[in-house]
Amino acid sequence: MYTSTFYSLAACILVSVLKLADCQSPLLFAQGDIGILKGEIFHLDVSVRNYSGPVGEIFFYVNHEGLVELNPKNVSLADLPDQSWTILLSGISPGHAEVVANASSKEIDTSRAFAIVTVEHSFEIGIVSQVVGWIYFAAWSVSFYPQVYINWKRKSVVGLNFDFLAFNILGFILYSVFNCGLYFIPYIEKEYSNRYPKGLNPVLMNDIFFSCHAAFATAITIIQCFIYEKGSQTISLTARGILALFFVVLIIMGSLSGANVVHWLDFLYACSYVKLTITLIKYIPQAYMNYLRKSTEGWSIGNIFCDFTGGAFSMLQMILNGYNYDDWVSIFGDPTKFGLGLFSVIFDILFFIQHYVLYRHNEPYEELNGINESTTTSVSSRTSNA
Structure with a gap:
């Protein structure tokens, strides 16, 4: 009896709702x-x-x-x-x-x-901005594969710094989290709109494609490190300590966001700031390793050309959008994207100098992750021969 009464009441409510919906124009x-x-x-x-x-x-x-x-x-x-x-x-x-x-x-x-x-300001600038965005996406996406090809051709990853790879994979995962969260989650997008009421969402679809693809391509390179010759290379204790610090920061921010102490947008910003910090430091181990070996062998210069193109065009797109929409706050709304371009270009210039000026045609002193006794002997031998 009670069951039939319940179903009757539910049916009446459903019919009323449908009638109300039908009467609304x-x-x-x-x-x-x-x-x-x-x-x-x-x-x-x-x-x-x-x-x-x-x-x-x-x-x-x-x-x-x-x-x-x-x-x-x-x-x-x-x-x-x-x-x-x-x-x-x-x-x-x-x-x-x-x-x-x-x-x-x-x-x-x-x-x-x-x-x-x-x-x-101009429809033409808007079109140019979209074209520039896809150019930097293509350049940055392709930039991972010259290194993958060199590793495959040499059947060795000696000369490729493992600290750089560890920073890179974490950075691109966090960048993907930031982009996907701000683009796909309406709640977070609304938080951004409330915080920057006159600003456009700084994340575009090509940003999402790039960050997710970058994490995938970096993972392929890491897999190569388990397959090919790697010598004595490993992740340094310094890099492990820095990575552990990053994880502590992310766990704390995630816990505060889950407890509604801060907004989830703040957690995404924490991810982007960690990524920006990684962008600041991730090339240092590779540049230092090149310096110790006095060679760039094993480190792809093709990667650097594509990376330089991507960084320059990424900054150009944000500048074009900032002017066209009078929305310079978007650069500060997405500091990772602008910082990623700026610091990539700075380090790319350094690698150009190492490859074409300082260590041009140099043979590496020793295939290792730092200076050891054999390297010292090699250096002394070359000094005496000179």
Whole structure:
């Protein structure tokens, strides 16, 4: 008896909900993603279908003042089943804004009545920015494979520093976490929007492809270290200590975020700052190893050419977007992306100098991870011969 009563009540509630949904007329915008130039006027068509409610008004709002001007800001509902209006959107200042609507009648569903408006200085700059973004993605993605090829050809990873690989794999995993979290999780994206109300989400789809692919390609290189000759190379105690410190920081920030002491956006920023720190230091072990061996043998210069191209174009894209949307805060909103480009370029220049100037055509003193007795003997022998 109780079971049948429960099902009857549930059925009544379901029917009531369906009837309520049916009686609501949807308010629709003709376009949901709008790009306009500063000073340009865009005609946005708005419509209501199958409306049978009372006469009232519909109000339009912009979430960020000073970017887009609406005319009119409200329209009157008539006693007609199908109605439509045209709203003029004027681009006042470059940036990113949302246009939403609200109706005085509860019989109008406004949940789908919104549009994302991007005001730009120039459409051409926007197109160039997208092209530049895919160029740096391609260059950085390809940059991993010259090293993989050299390792395969030599059947050896001697000359490739293991500290660099350890930092690299952790850095790109954390960069992937940051990008995916800020791009795919609405809760975190909303936190970012609240913190930077006039800023665009700095993470683009090519950033996600790059970071995830970079972690994958680095993992392939690490697998090669278990297959091919590696000599006496290993991860140094210094690198292990630094990695342990990074893990402690991430565990603490994750725990604070889980306990709602800080926002999850702050945890993602912690991941990005660790990645930025890794970018600052990860090339140092390799550069120092080249210095000890007085050679760049085993370290791919093709990797450096691609890395330099990727870093330069990555910074160029952020500068183009900052100008085009008057959104320089995005550089600070995603410090990892800009820092990744800047410090990659700096170290790439150093590797160019080592390869083409300091150690050009040099044979390595000894294939090892540091200076030992055999290296000292080799150095002394070369000194006496000189």
